[in-house]
Amino acid sequence: MKFVDEAVIEVHAGDGGNGAVSFRREKYVPRGGPDGGDGGRGGSVLARADRNINTLIDYRYARIHRARRGENGRGADQYGKGADDVELRVPVGTVVSDADTGELVADLATDGATAVLARGGKGGLGNLRFKSSTNRAPRQHTNGEPGGSRRIRFELKVLADVGLLGLPNAGKSTLIRAVSAARPKVADYPFTTLAPALGVVRTDERRSFVVADIPGLIEGAAEGAGLGHRFLRHLARTRLLLHVVDLAPLDPEADPVRDAKAIAKELGKYDATLSKKPRWFVLNKLDLVPADEREARVAAFVKALRYKGPVFAIAAISGEGCRTLVYAIQDWLDAHPAEAAAPEPAAEAPAVITPAPVRARRRRTGPAQEEE
Numbered sequence: 001m002k003f004v005d006e007a008v009i010e011v012h013a014g015d016g017g018n019g020a021v022s023f024r025r026e027k028y029v030p031r032g033g034p035d036g037g038d039g040g041r042g043g044s045v046l047a048r049a050d051r052n053i054n055t056l057i058d059y060r061y062a063r064i065h066r067a068r069r070g071e072n073g074r075g076a077d078q079y080g081k082g083a084d085d086v087e088l089r090v091p092v093g094t095v096v097s098d099a100d101t102g103e104l105v106a107d108l109a110t111d112g113a114t115a116v117l118a119r120g121g122k123g124g125l126g127n128l129r130f131k132s133s134t135n136r137a138p139r140q141h142t143n144g145e146p147g148g149s150r151r152i153r154f155e156l157k158v159l160a161d162v163g164l165l166g167l168p169n170a171g172k173s174t175l176i177r178a179v180s181a182a183r184p185k186v187a188d189y190p191f192t193t194l195a196p197a198l199g200v201v202r203t204d205e206r207r208s209f210v211v212a213d214i215p216g217l218i219e220g221a222a223e224g225a226g227l228g229h230r231f232l233r234h235l236a237r238t239r240l241l242l243h244v245v246d247l248a249p250l251d252p253e254a255d256p257v258r259d260a261k262a263i264a265k266e267l268g269k270y271d272a273t274l275s276k277k278p279r280w281f282v283l284n285k286l287d288l289v290p291a292d293e294r295e296a297r298v299a300a301f302v303k304a305l306r307y308k309g310p311v312f313a314i315a316a317i318s319g320e321g322c323r324t325l326v327y328a329i330q331d332w333l334d335a336h337p338a339e340a341a342a343p344e345p346a347a348e349a350p351a352v353i354t355p356a357p358v359r360a361r362r363r364r365t366g367p368a369q370e371e372e
Contacts, residue, residue, distance in 0.1 A: 005156040005234070007059035008099050014042030014069040014083045016121035018146025019129070022075030023137065034138055035077045036127040040070030042120030042147045043083030047096055047154075049108035050089040056154050065116075066308075070144060073126045079122060089118070093159045093237065099151035109159070111238075117152050121145035155233060160198060160212035161333055163238035165267075167259055168215070170244045171284035173197070175316040176213045179326050203330045212238060232270050239338060241279040242327065246298060247313070249287035257281075257304040278332075280310045282325065287315035 017039025024032025045067050065088060071080035090096075096105040096115055106115030122145045130138035164172040180199030202208040214234055235241065243263065245256050260281070268275040281302075289297055298313050311330065314321030 002247040005056060007056045007154045008063070009059050009088075009152050009154070010064045010149070011045040011088075011118040011152055012066045013118035014065070014067040015038070015046050015146050016042045016239055017070035017072040017080035017232040018143045019124035019126035019141035020073035020075060020078075021127045021139055023139045023367040025167070026077075029334045031137075033136060034046060034127040034131050035075055036141060037073035037075075037077055037079040038126050038129070038143045039073045039123030040080030041082040041123050042070045042144065042293070043067030044085045044116055044120040045083055045088065046116055046151075047088045047094070047106070047108065047115045049092045049094065049111055049113045051092050051111040053089055053091045056090065056094070056156055059090075059154060067147065069147070070123050071122070073124070075143075076247050076307050079126075082123070083120065085120070090154060091156050093157045094139075095155045095157060097155070099153040101349030105152070118148035118150060121147040152205045155274060157236050158212050158234045159210070160238050161209040161338075162211045162240045162329060163235040164211060164213045164242050164244055165235065165263060166244035167246065167263065170246045171316045172213050175242075175244060175282070175284065175314070175322070176211055178316045178322050180211060186196040200324055201329075207330055207334070208311060208332060209333050211242075232267075232274070235274055235277075236271065238277065240332065240354060241274075241277050242282050242329075243279050244282045244284050245288055247301070248285045256301060257328060278303065278309075280312065281305075281307060281337060283311065283313045284316050286313050286320060288319055 019039050020036035022034065022036040024035045026032060044051045044067055062123060065086055068083040070083050073080045086154060090108060092108065092111050092113075094108045096108065097103060098105060105117065106113070118306045124142040124144040127138045127141050130140045132138075164176065166172055176199045180201045195214045199213070201211055212234055214232070224317065243260065245260055246254075247256060249256065264275065265280075283301065285297055286294060293314065300309065302311055310356055312321060312325045312328070314325060316322065
């Protein structure tokens with residue numbers, strides 16, 4: 001299935017039904033009084049996170065979603081039926097925003113989380129609601145309120161503990177194949193990976209973490225160069241970034257230190273919070289470096305970059321060094337648990353119109369006449 005992580009749709013909630021004007025008419029009851037019922041509530045459009053869905057491709061083709069209007073009220077004190085809500089299922093991790101204003105509507109980060117995209121209109125009042133002690137045969141009624149309408153943008157941000165980033169052909173997909181059961185495409189040309197790939201790394205029976213592989217970044221990605229800028233949003237939810245560096249590039253003019261600084265600069269341009277995330281360096285393709293030069297090349301890279309964090313030298317294609325890397329990541333994740341997610345606000349219940357009790361007016365009496 002094609003991976004789609006962004007879609008813009010239109011949602012239109014249903015209008016409320018109109019209130020009815022009716023009077024009770026039966027044999028031997030010439031003046032039975034008003035009995036017009038209220039209109040039904042219009043259907044709302046909701047979005048619900050579903051863990052069984054992993055793409056937004058359905059909303060690339062079905063762009064308009066409408067809910068039905070509520071039924072009108074009828075005589076004999078019959079209320080109109082409320083319309084059913086329309087529920088749109090989206091992947092877990094979808095961010096919902098207004099496409100015109102950019103306002104954040106909801107962040108559906110947990111399975112079953114629900115957000116109201118467009119609320120249905122309230123039903124109108126029948127003439128039964130307007131009866132009073134002074135108006136025994138009211139002919140007033142109200143129409144139903146119109147339902148909400150707006151353009152909605154869905155943006156999927158995958159849920160992963162660890163994110164892989166680096167230049168194209170640095171070996172990110174090979175690494176995720178080596179440590180998990182994921183099987184992304186691997187080839188010897190740039191931009192082999194065209195969509196994010198997730199892999200579950202299991203260190204023992206009870207411990208595991210999720211790794212996200214995104215397309216390679218190039219200099220200028222924050223301004224739109226290459227493919228990586230489209231998928232940098234998927235690193236927003238990660239807790240740890242692994243910067244994969246090709247330690248033995250085929251291009252003689254390539255400089256791993258310069259490329260690593262360029263990628264770090266692109267992260268800061270795109271989102272300042274990404275550049276502040278913990279980032280480890282993984283020096284890949286160690287098997288292409290002569291054995292007597294490996295330590296010197298790794299030390300030269302760290303010294304030129306002036307980096308004091310964890311550095312791992314691996315050969316992803318053969319699995320050399322991957323086991324040490326996996327257990328180090330698991331220990332770090334266990335020592336730095338994810339922050340507890342804030343509880344989702346409870347969805348507002350549909351408004352129920354309750355008329356105020358009618359208070360009988362006291363008849364005014366004229367001033368008492370003086371006795372002659």
